[in-house]
Amino acid sequence: xxxxxIRNVTFISHGGAGKTSLVExxxxxxxxxxxxxxxxxxxxxxxxxxxxxxxxITINAKVASVNWNEYLINIIDTPGYANYLxxxxxxxxxxxxxxxxxxxxxxxKAETKRAWQYADxxxxxxxIFVNKMDKxxxxxxxxxxxxxxxxxxxxxxxHLPIGTADNFIGVIDLIGMQAYIYLPGGxxxxxxxxxxxxxxxxxxxxxxxxxxxxxxxxxxxxxxLENGQLTxxxxxxxxxxxxxxxxxxxxxxxxxxxxxAVKRLLDAIIDFLPSPLEEPVRIVKDLTxxxxxxxxxxxxxxxxxxxxxxxxxxxxKISLFRxxxxxxxxxLEVLNTTKRERERISQLYLVQGKNTIEVEEVTAxxxxxxxxxxxxxxxxxxxxxxxxMQFAPIALPEPVISYSIIPKSKDDENKVSAGLGKLKEEDCxxxxxxxxxxxxxxxxxxxxxxxxxxxxxxxxxFNIKVDMKLPRVPYLETVKKRASGQGKYKKQSGGRGQYGxxxxxxxxxxxxxxxxxxxxxxxxxxxxxxxxxxxKGIRETAAEGVLSGYPMVDFAVSLYDGSYHTVDxxxxxxxxxxxxxxxxxxxxxxxxxxxxxxDVDIFVPADVVGIVISDINARRxxxxxxxxxxxxxxxxxxxxxxxxxxxAPDLRSLTGxxxxxxxxxxxxxxxxxxxxxxxxxxxxxK
Ligand SMILES: Nc1nc2c(ncn2[C@@H]2O[C@H](COP(=O)(O)OP(=O)(O)OP(=O)(O)O)[C@@H](O)[C@H]2O)c(=O)[nH]1
Ligand SMILES: [Mg+2]
Numbered sequence: 001x002x003x004x005x006i007r008n009v010t011f012i013s014h015g016g017a018g019k020t021s022l023v024e025x026x027x028x029x030x031x032x033x034x035x036x037x038x039x040x041x042x043x044x045x046x047x048x049x050x051x052x053x054x055x056x057i058t059i060n061a062k063v064a065s066v067n068w069n070e071y072l073i074n075i076i077d078t079p080g081y082a083n084y085l086x087x088x089x090x091x092x093x094x095x096x097x098x099x100x101x102x103x104x105x106x107x108x109k110a111e112t113k114r115a116w117q118y119a120d121x122x123x124x125x126x127x128i129f130v131n132k133m134d135k136x137x138x139x140x141x142x143x144x145x146x147x148x149x150x151x152x153x154x155x156x157x158x159h160l161p162i163g164t165a166d167n168f169i170g171v172i173d174l175i176g177m178q179a180y181i182y183l184p185g186g187x188x189x190x191x192x193x194x195x196x197x198x199x200x201x202x203x204x205x206x207x208x209x210x211x212x213x214x215x216x217x218x219x220x221x222x223x224x225l226e227n228g229q230l231t232x233x234x235x236x237x238x239x240x241x242x243x244x245x246x247x248x249x250x251x252x253x254x255x256x257x258x259x260x261a262v263k264r265l266l267d268a269i270i271d272f273l274p275s276p277l278e279e280p281v282r283i284v285k286d287l288t289x290x291x292x293x294x295x296x297x298x299x300x301x302x303x304x305x306x307x308x309x310x311x312x313x314x315x316x317k318i319s320l321f322r323x324x325x326x327x328x329x330x331x332l333e334v335l336n337t338t339k340r341e342r343e344r345i346s347q348l349y350l351v352q353g354k355n356t357i358e359v360e361e362v363t364a365x366x367x368x369x370x371x372x373x374x375x376x377x378x379x380x381x382x383x384x385x386x387x388x389m390q391f392a393p394i395a396l397p398e399p400v401i402s403y404s405i406i407p408k409s410k411d412d413e414n415k416v417s418a419g420l421g422k423l424k425e426e427d428c429x430x431x432x433x434x435x436x437x438x439x440x441x442x443x444x445x446x447x448x449x450x451x452x453x454x455x456x457x458x459x460x461x462f463n464i465k466v467d468m469k470l471p472r473v474p475y476l477e478t479v480k481k482r483a484s485g486q487g488k489y490k491k492q493s494g495g496r497g498q499y500g501x502x503x504x505x506x507x508x509x510x511x512x513x514x515x516x517x518x519x520x521x522x523x524x525x526x527x528x529x530x531x532x533x534x535x536k537g538i539r540e541t542a543a544e545g546v547l548s549g550y551p552m553v554d555f556a557v558s559l560y561d562g563s564y565h566t567v568d569x570x571x572x573x574x575x576x577x578x579x580x581x582x583x584x585x586x587x588x589x590x591x592x593x594x595x596x597x598x599d600v601d602i603f604v605p606a607d608v609v610g611i612v613i614s615d616i617n618a619r620r621x622x623x624x625x626x627x628x629x630x631x632x633x634x635x636x637x638x639x640x641x642x643x644x645x646x647x648a649p650d651l652r653s654l655t656g657x658x659x660x661x662x663x664x665x666x667x668x669x670x671x672x673x674x675x676x677x678x679x680x681x682x683x684x685x686k
């Protein structure tokens with residue numbers, strides 16, 4: 001494959017703007033399907049996961065490799081909803097350029113801005129496609145000004161729409177200065193002169209285009225000043241250079257579902273977006289020299305990066321990877337550098353969503369799929385066996401919400417973690433852990449909907465049904481003051497009796513000090529061999545809590561007196577006596593509950609800082625600091641875990657999707673007394 005004729009492009013935007021519909025139209029236009037599939041009726045080849053079909057959204061990033069005019073265009077379709085932005089991140093890292101889909105109705109929403117920022121991080125050149133021109137209230141010019149305001153980007157239309165909504169019939173190409181009029185059914189067009197009533201507007205935008213092109217290139221500026229015009233070829237070259245160097249962003253428009261102007265988009269991808277040779281260069285670590293180096297697509301040493309895994313209940317594991325240099329042919333043994341294992345690639349495919357075409361070889365710049373790999377997971381690197389190299393892992397956002405997962409049937413208990421473990425292989429945005437403090441299985445993800453769709457996958461793929469619940473807060477107990485007293489266990493009815501007698505003193509310790517047991521016995525009033533039993537009795541009772549069922553911590557306990565019986569005393573008797581004494585003395589020492597407090601870092605636009613701060617206050621939180629950022633403000637706060645468990649969806653609705661946050665455990669603090677009864681009540685033995 002001629003590397004100059006490859007384009008790797010990701011489609012990004014907020015949810016529902018029409019990315020997948022556009023990809024379905026592309027797959028049809030390039031001859032891979034006989035009709036245009038839609039997500040609305042589940043007939044598409046892209047959104048084929050059962051949960052995607054049911055919810056009519058994209059959840060997994062997917063690839064469609066199509067041939068168009070002898071070029072190979074690999075499109076990575078991404079989810080738009082904020083709950084799946086980690087997939088968008090991965091797609092952007094694998095692609096070399098992006099098509100940003102703006103809606104002619106809603107323009108640019110928060111998620112598109114986030115995706116745009118990611119694309120900035122990877123320096124991706126991009127095009128904008130204003131979609132849904134056929135819908136009522138569609139407005140191309142409003143969408144463009146929204147793009148300009150949202151991104152401060154220098155946007156330059158290459159097309160103008162002819163008509164809108166029901167009257168949208170085609171586009172004017174501002175380079176060829178002609179009209180593409182689409183025939184009902186889409187895909188096919190006639191070329192006509194620009195309609196009379198649009199000639200003036202077309203000239204105005206043509207001039208803007210020519211000026212933008214000349215301004216971005218000195219040699220073209222000279223020609224423009226000399227001739228007052230540029231040739232079509234010069235404009236195309238100028239737009240290409242300006243797009244690849246990100247001096248401006250070309251804008252096209254059309255309708256995905258009507259399949260109007262979709263082929264024009266394919267032409268633009270070829271004409272204006274970079275080939276792998278022109279993409280931002282990638283860095284790999286050369287494990288022989290231990291140095292980071294740029295890997296050029298022309299390097300003969302093979303490097304490839306796995307960016308997505310799917311788990312198919314029948315086929316097993318499917319790995320999507322991009323070859324950055326060299327080539328991989330069917331049957332090649334590669335080194336999986338990440339796992340330090342040799343892996344034979346025996347089935348190689350190009351994919352269009354769920355459809356596959358088997359191939360013998362893939363070369364630098366291509367995206368392909370291999371199935372049934374033994375060792376390989378997402379983000380692993382492949383390279384030639386003799387030249388180990390490794391790509392850095394992709395930095396992903398951390399999960400922001402956790403739920404406790406409970407199987408509906410007791411028999412499924414083991415299956416649940418195994419099933420979730422498999423889903424984690426296909427979804428790098430979830431994490432699973434068993435919380436030892438609350439004995440819950442916690443599933444964490446990017447939002448409530450992400451958790452919901454994950455458990456829907458669990459049911460649809462593996463037939464495991466579970467419920468989700470907010471996780472329990474791991475409260476702790478401690479004591480506030482010093483207290484002392486006795487515990488005496490005595491039983492003398494028939495046979496051998498029981499006798500244990502201890503005096504304990506409890507005193508509070510600093511947070512995080514745990515439990516200190518001090519043996520202050522003098523003169524053997526409690527014999528040495530019984531003292532470990534006393535300590536055990538105390539520790540076991542503390543672990544179960546005295547007031548609320550939560551463990552008691554951060555106290556010192558001294559065993560300072562007691563008595564024994566030469567015949568009746570035993571380890572068990574002293575253990576029971578210690579437990580009795582501990583419960584009594586702890587209660588006198590004023591038990592309080594401790595709750596986990598989280599450090600919360602919130603990033604929001606400046607205009608919502610006030611709302612976000614008052615919401616944090618309403619959650620019993622404290623604002624630590626507010627600091628301006630390049631974009632928006634950074635609020636640092638400390639908030640009780642109990643109040644922030646659903647912060648991901650709450651912040652999203654509070655800020656219209658523009659807020660982001662991270663949390664981490666900060667410390668434990670005393671729970672206000674007015675809340676203690678509620679917590680104690682919740683945990684009381686039934
Ligand atoms: N009228 C009209 N409807 C469209 C167009 N493009 C998409 N739609 C509809 O918009 C809805 C969402 O389309 P999708 O293609 O699933 O949008 P998406 O951007 O892939 O959405 P996510 O994957 O969830 O981010 C569907 O009901 C489509 O039929 C268009 O050009 N015109
Ligand atoms: Mg989609």
